[in-house]
Amino acid sequence: xxxxxxxxxxxxxxxxxxxxxxxxxxxxxxxxxxxxxxxxxxxxxxxxxxxxxxxxxxxxxxxxxxxxxxxxxxxxxxxxxxxxxxxxxxxxxxxxxxxxxxxxxxxxxxxxxxxxxxxxxxxxxxxxxxxxxxxxxxxxxxxxxxxxxxxxxxxxxxxxxxxxxxxxxxxxxxxxxxxxxxxxxxxxxxxxxxxxxxxxxxxxxxxxxxxxxxxx
Amino acid sequence: xxxxxxxxxxxxxxxxxxxxxxxxxxxxxxxxxxxxxxxxxxxxxxxxxxxxxxxxxxxxxxxxxxxxxxxxxxxxxxxxxxxxxxxx
Numbered sequence: 045x046x047x048x049x050x051x052x053x054x055x056x057x058x059x060x061x062x063x064x065x066x067x068x069x070x071x072x073x074x075x076x077x078x079x080x081x082x083x084x085x086x087x088x089x090x091x092x093x094x095x096x097x098x099x100x101x102x103x104x105x106x107x108x109x110x111x112x113x114x115x116x117x118x119x120x121x122x123x124x125x126x127x128x129x130x131x132x133x134x135x136x137x138x139x140x141x142x143x144x145x146x147x148x149x150x151x152x153x154x155x156x157x158x159x160x161x162x163x164x165x166x167x168x169x170x171x172x173x174x175x176x177x178x179x180x181x182x183x184x185x186x187x188x189x190x191x192x193x194x195x196x197x198x199x200x201x202x203x204x205x206x207x208x209x210x211x212x213x214x215x216x217x218x219x220x221x222x223x224x225x226x227x228x229x230x231x232x233x234x235x236x237x238x239x240x241x242x243x244x245x246x247x248x249x250x251x252x253x254x255x256x257x258x259x260x
Numbered sequence: 261x262x263x264x265x266x267x268x269x270x271x272x273x274x275x276x277x278x279x280x281x282x283x284x285x286x287x288x289x290x291x292x293x294x295x296x297x298x299x300x301x302x303x304x305x306x307x308x309x310x311x312x313x314x315x316x317x318x319x320x321x322x323x324x325x326x327x328x329x330x331x332x333x334x335x336x337x338x339x340x341x342x343x344x345x346x347x348x
Contacts, residue, residue, distance in 0.1 A: 099261075
């Protein structure tokens with residue numbers, strides 16, 4: 045039973061971590077090589093794609109912007125560039141076309157690199173053909189540029205406060221509402237037992253009178 | 261626009277549930293505190309009177325109005341994110 049409990053706990057922790065890792069924003073330092081749009085027919089991986097440009101119709105397939113980049117270590121990284129609109133995840137991104145123009149503007153060659161910080165969420169997975177969604181691009185000084193993840197810190201602290209609040213709420217509800225109820229039930233049970241014992245004793249006393257014992 | 265209204269309606273339903281829960285929780289905490297205050301101050305008068313008077317004061321207090329932040333903070337955050345992501 046202990047292993048089952050631990051197993052379920054570990055699975056839950058992995059799901060929560062994976063969910064947050066997918067959804068929270070991250071910054072990559074990359075060099076933009078080119079950008080394009082491709083028609084995508086969504087299949088098994090459709091959950092990993094966002095929404096069509098806000099205001100457009102939702103069809104079975106559509107054109108999606110892509111930003112092709114190279115990381116400082118020479119490995120490629122491809123981002124999609126899609127609106128999230130009013131849906132999940134809550135980035136409220138509507139400026140897809142503007143972002144594509146910015147990305148085009150920051151395109152550079154390996155001979156004369158212009159490093160950019162791409163804010164994105166999501167994962168790149170070759171087996172599923174899924175791409176992280178770029179949310180913003182910003183020119184940076186060099187490939188070693190770093191920044192403190194303020195947004196993630198605030199969001200995680202907020203989630204922690206929310207979890208603590210819910211935990212306190214449940215504890216308060218138990219202490220003030222459930223426990224008194226249980227005490228009432230307990231008391232009622234005790235009362236009924238005392239009453240029953242009294243009846244039993246009286247009955248035994250009555251039986252005793254047949255054998256000549258005095259009632260006590 | 262349908263997507264916006266969907267977010268608005270379900271978001272407000274969610275926030276209202278949270279608001280109601282926080283309201284109940286805050287009142288329960290306040291009642292507990294008042295009961296303990298009554299004991300500490302030497303159990304003068306009826307406890308129920310002391311507690312209900314304290315709760316009436318709480319109902320008019322600024323602390324209770326602060327619970328409206330449950331609505332204000334998320335809506336302001338959405339506006340802020342919308343601005344930062346798209347227009348800055």
